[in-house]
Amino acid sequence: MSSQVTLPRLGQGMETGTIVRWLKSEGDKVEKGEPLYELDTEKVTQEVEADASGVLLKILASEGDEIEVGKPIAVIGEEGEDISAESDDSAEGEAQDPTEVAEGEEREEGEPAPKREEERERGEEAGPEGPSEPEQRVDGGRLKASPLARRIAKERGIDLGQLRGTGPEGRIVAEDVERAQAAEPATAARVTERGRVEVVKLNQMRKTIARRMTEAWEAPAFQISMSADMTASIRLREALLERVGEGGVRPTYSDILTKVVALALMRHRDMNAHFAGDEVRLFPAANIGIAVAVPHGLVVPVIPSCETKSIAEIAAARADVVERTRGGKLKSEDLENGTFTISNLGMYGVERFTAVLNPPQAGILAVGAIEERPVVADGDLEIQPRMDMTLTVDHRSVDGATASEFLGTVKAMLEEPGLAL
16 A cells, blocks of 8 residues: 655744655665655755655655645555556646646746646647747756755756756756856846846745744844953863863863853753743753854754753764754754754954844843953953853843843853852
């Protein structure tokens, strides 16, 4: 008995996903739990396992297709099993979806209009008065393009239908997309001279960021700031660096800050919370999200239970998750269950800034660069390495006094790390 493979919901708020690459071909044997395909969601690309054993009888969604959650993408069954009726039902169901038929945005990029369906099936060229098919079109009018090329083109708003592939049999490869983008500045300049506006479509990540930031902006948030003397923290990092063995991860100030914040969250649990409508959920562990910049977006992977980890362990976890973030190897669980977020722009020379909340979390800490500044201490003027911190708080769940006490604890631990013991 055959079973349909549907697109799973791999994270909260996920509505669609893009098939990056099929790891099995039609006719291949598949074992339950075996990686079946790679799926690109709003923020991560990950392998998805088969939920049944058998033979991959039919692939219903091609590489590069953006599919809604719950829609069928393949059929697994017994070898030789007839699934024509099942495939026809799926096709009919999709054809009757008025949104997909009526709105051109929902069609595959470069896909010909419905009136060309018969021509595509016969593989015929359009008549002399109609537009000619690009050379790389095959198999029912679809563009021949590698999954990586499709993904890059989608992220950068490049129309694959306007490119000529240099790969085998006219296949569009990533280099073709890169060359097309490299040629864009001159074109954009000419367009600007004519008074037209260049339009760049939002990729899936930027759409998600836009939606999440809109949600965050609706929260009644407030900010408080403090400056910490980082002299003791600098000495602590130097001591930690001396202990790093060959091949070990060098701890950063962000790692020290993550440990300090985690301990402060355990002392001020109202900050380690989610606002959930008519209730506030306080968490027993500090699962801290670290904002990581990636091309065309921002990702916040989570390091769990930071209060129980040493600074060296946090450094190793941070290095691993950042590497996988920038390599596109994160899994959905790497982004879930965060209770607090730290955003550090000090490495960019930013002195201070205000971060936007990461709902439903109650707070986010924005950290700037460590700078030497003149400070009056005990009546004398001295130079201290100072670091500005700005805490953004959801006022629906946390009041100013609680937030101030939390930030004061973070400041005190940075200035005297022994207080964290």
